[in-house]
Amino acid sequence: MRFTCINVGYGDSFLLECEDSVILVDGGSALDSEFTDSSCRIRSADYLIKAGIKHIDTLIITHIHEDHAAGLAAVCNRIPVKKVLIPYAPKLFKNRIIPPAHENAPENVTLFAQALYRFTDIMQLCESRGIPVEEISAGMNIPAGNLQIRVLGPAEKDKNAFIEGLRNFFSAPPEEQQSKWFPYLDRISNAASLLLKISNKDIHLLLCADNCPANWDRSIFPLLKNVTVLKLPHHGQKDAVDEKIMAMMNPDYILTTASSDRRHNSADPAVYKMLTELYAPNKQPVFLFSDGINYEPYFSREKPFQAIRISFGENGSSPEFVDV
Template sequence: MLTVDFINVGYGDAILIRDLETDFSMLVDCGDMTTGNPGPESARITASDFLEQAGIQRLDLLVLTHLHRDHSGGLTELLKKVHVQEFWTNYLPARTYWGKTVRIPSEFSAGARCLLESMNIYLSALCSMEQSGTKIHLKSVRNEMRGLSRALRAEIYLEDPTLHQRQADIWRDVLEDRADNAELDELDRFINNTSIRLRLFYGEKTIELPGDVYADCWEQHQISPCTIVKLPHHGHRDSVTPRLLDMLAPEYVVISVSNTRTDDCPAASVLDTVQKRNCHLYITDAVERPNFVECRHRAVHFSIDPAGQIASPRAAH
């Protein structure tokens, strides 16, 4: 039995995948430092608290798709409660910088400061994981297949290698105390497209987890159909196009997003594209949108049995 929980961390991603037959557990991203201020009736929960309540003290694999804080900010609290066996990342600084702290100039833009905060969380996390014996792996091959458990395997994709090199150059300047606001703003504009994109296979069922890769970046490929897709970039208008969704042809679509966003997220155009294709749509937070039922839940939960039958997806309360 495979279970997949798209955790309601507010505006961010945290996805828990478990193969119950082999006691394999992996987490893709870990949300932000907090879940924000959603109000007393909210069911938002941090990734670390969700795992703790599920009784998970060990992760066989932790994947950080990219270094935006809404995907990496939860690392600090997560590593206090959970031992990570193996860690995948798309960027790995030189070992000499692990555990160090970079300056965050107050005059820098909000996006630049947020990236620097994410880097400080990341440097501390790398040091912590090394000390606890985690196997840390940089993913730099554009296409790779990896077995995860007896029944679960992953295809790993990376997009434009020039973006990964540019990311490394900008971070090198930061780590050498030459941080430049304009360069960090540039990184903030393209870092989503450096995301590790995962496709998980369990029997004949497939789960597409693309991080925040914009639709126009990966729809240029021939994409095979999938069973479940988590839309990238929280349902922003750049997250999916009719062409990409037609290739994916998913039965289920999940959007991980806060219900307090004021920037058309999830975008009305995206919801229209999904609903016109009769996909089953689930949103992690209690988003109010036309023709969509508001739900307050801790996670959107799927379970798939070895024969490939999907139990009716439900909210994990």
């Protein structure tokens, strides 16, 4: 199995390749500003094309936020996709028209409106091309060739709250959509994002999107003990970790999708101080950061890179920093 974290700046995009399956989880941002000022960041669609990816067997969209979902519109237009998995019923988005946010709306609300528009566009594109879209929920175990996708979250209450918010948004008058439902949906989308454990034999990836430990159902805790790669939720902000829950795991790698400017307090130093104190010196995980070269004392590289690729084989694993 090969796991690749694409450097999309502040955002998530992960490629998993096995003998008979190619999975893409999220696609990063579609904002020009995310890529114009960096020599190493790359749009997910561009990376996949340069890396020679001819098709995607399973595309997973963890939630509706610009830095996770918006870049996937370009992916779907450039690379054949066989199946899409989302945490909502696809019929919710059928024949929907998403307005832009008001000009004076806060930036986060504007970005959420853009993400909802692009997500809806992807759903309509899938319908027009006959690409199956399936709703997935906590408790499901989904085979994907030699990979197994186990859905650990979101918790039912958080999922239901977001779906009910979507229904209210679609039925509300325009001014109420702008003043109430755009901000509300943006605020609760993280808690409603997919929490995934993807496994191949004894390799287990925990991909948390922006679903933070405070929202996790206690019933999943026994499934955390054998995690090999932990993708920290919420870009390594303070709410990304819970000491008791992190102590259940002893991963080989801890990956953070922070931006090099540590925007929105991503890659918060307190997070890594706590993690290094949590694990014994001889069991310290390898810390990886998707963007930038200097997160001392935890991570440092001489040259920028467009992706981190970890290949797992009989002789173990080691990260490779890729510039395609």
